[in-house]
Amino acid sequence: MSTGETTTREVLLCPDGPVLIPGPVTVEDEQGVKHHSERPVVAVCRCGASSVPPWCDGSHKQVRRRPATAVPSPRHGRELEDY
Amino acid sequence: MPAPLPTPRGALTEALSDCFRGRGVTRSVEADSHDDAALALWMLYELHHRGFDEVDDALEWDPALLAVRADLEHDLEERWRDRARHLAQPAQDRVADGEDFAELFFDLCAADTGGESLVRFVQREAEEEQVLALLRQRSIYHVREQDSAMWALPRLDDETKAHLVAIAADEYGNGHPDHLHAELWRRGMAACGLDTGYAAYVDEALPEVLEQNNLMSMLGLHRRLVPAALGHLAAFEVCSSVPSKRMVRGLERLGMPEPMIAYYREHMVADAVHEQVAVRRMLGGWVAREPLVADDALWGAAVCLAAEQETATAVLSSVRDGAQLEHGAVA
Numbered sequence: 357m358s359t360g361e362t363t364t365r366e367v368l369l370c371p372d373g374p375v376l377i378p379g380p381v382t383v384e385d386e387q388g389v390k391h392h393s394e395r396p397v398v399a400v401c402r403c404g405a406s407s408v409p410p411w412c413d414g415s416h417k418q419v420r421r422r423p424a425t426a427v428p429s430p431r432h433g434r435e436l437e438d439y
Numbered sequence: 440m441p442a443p444l445p446t447p448r449g450a451l452t453e454a455l456s457d458c459f460r461g462r463g464v465t466r467s468v469e470a471d472s473h474d475d476a477a478l479a480l481w482m483l484y485e486l487h488h489r490g491f492d493e494v495d496d497a498l499e500w501d502p503a504l505l506a507v508r509a510d511l512e513h514d515l516e517e518r519w520r521d522r523a524r525h526l527a528q529p530a531q532d533r534v535a536d537g538e539d540f541a542e543l544f545f546d547l548c549a550a551d552t553g554g555e556s557l558v559r560f561v562q563r564e565a566e567e568e569q570v571l572a573l574l575r576q577r578s579i580y581h582v583r584e585q586d587s588a589m590w591a592l593p594r595l596d597d598e599t600k601a602h603l604v605a606i607a608a609d610e611y612g613n614g615h616p617d618h619l620h621a622e623l624w625r626r627g628m629a630a631c632g633l634d635t636g637y638a639a640y641v642d643e644a645l646p647e648v649l650e651q652n653n654l655m656s657m658l659g660l661h662r663r664l665v666p667a668a669l670g671h672l673a674a675f676e677v678c679s680s681v682p683s684k685r686m687v688r689g690l691e692r693l694g695m696p697e698p699m700i701a702y703y704r705e706h707m708v709a710d711a712v713h714e715q716v717a718v719r720r721m722l723g724g725w726v727a728r729e730p731l732v733a734d735d736a737l738w739g740a741a742v743c744l745a746a747e748q749e750t751a752t753a754v755l756s757s758v759r760d761g762a763q764l765e766h767g768a769v770a
Binding site for chain 1: 542545549605611613681686711714716
């Protein structure tokens with residue numbers, strides 16, 4: 357049913373994380389390859405570290421996460437070694 | 440499909456089995472071990488999930504059994520209020536200081552819970568038999584993935600409900616039964632030559648695994664604990680995408696069947712979405728509207744983290760002992 361109104365789709369830029377986009381959606385990557393997803397919401401990688409681009413796989417937590425306290429957790433350093 | 444009736448592990452589960460088969464009541468029986476208590480509660484909760492083969496479904500609301508359940512739940516909640524406090528408290532203090540909820544929630548989930556990582560073990564050194572033993576333990580949960588959290592749904596305000604449904608729709612296949620995460624899991628189990636039946640491996644389940652499942656059922660079933668149920672769900676999602684990637688690498692290293700790798704690959708991507716929706720929209724939005732839910736949401740998250748660590752420690756110890764026995768027998 358059409359209401360005659362334009363639907364505005366809301367996109368969320370997650371701090372230190374991906375961009376959330378309502379699906380289904382087709383994302384064209386830098387090489388011109390199209391990636392389709394039927395999910396109700398998709399998370400598109402913004403940190404460049406995902407192993408399944410263009411989708412987010414949580415890798416930003418291992419490469420970009422800012423320490424929230426004055427003393428960085430050594431865990432983050434260890435995580436980096438793996439990737 | 441209902442669950443098979445598990446083999447009793449002590450006096451209470453023996454009495455419950457008799458009762459489930461229509462012989463006697465259980466009011467005065469005490470559990471004689473932690474294992475016995477954990478299995479007993481798992482059995483009582485299973486009456487609310489899918490029930491058991493050849494057991495009267497009316498027992499779900501039997502007053503005597505509900506009284507047994509209430510005693511076991513009281514003990515479970517008391518222990519985990521205590522056990523998860525050291526993780527929850529710093530995050531609860533940051534809420535009180537007015538810090539950003541999503542930020543502190545992700546920090547909580549990145550906290551070091553003090554034990555060895557099960558997925559790093561799989562990624563780097565586990566043998567195939569050890570991974571199969573791990574999958575059998577995990578199957579207790581994965582055949583009913585997300586189910587306990589859905590008990591929270593009718594108790595939520597509209598906005599929180601909408602975000603929970605967005606996550607759940609993905610877990611339940613977005614209208615395609617073939618894509619249901621529990622179905623992806625069954626395909627993976629079948630490809631590994633494992634039993635795909637509901638609760639097929641309950642007799643092998645470690646008490647820590649049963650307790651981890653009991654916690655989810657408890658949080659879901661009690662309206663009073665709904666904020667904790669959603670906190671648990673959000674933490675579960677936050678702690679899934681990166682560990683799933685480690686599982687994929689470990690299973691690939693061992694050359695294990697593609698359908699099981701596909702299960703974890705799906706979770707790398709799906710849960711990277713779910714964690715953001717769960718923390719920022721579902722919980723973050725709810726806490727902004729109703730600040731009082733924050734403390735229990737963070738406690739629920741801390742329960743998830745602490746219970747996963749206990750499970751990981753127990754499963755690691757069990758699969759390493761198993762390997763030792765096997766190698767010992769060969770020698």
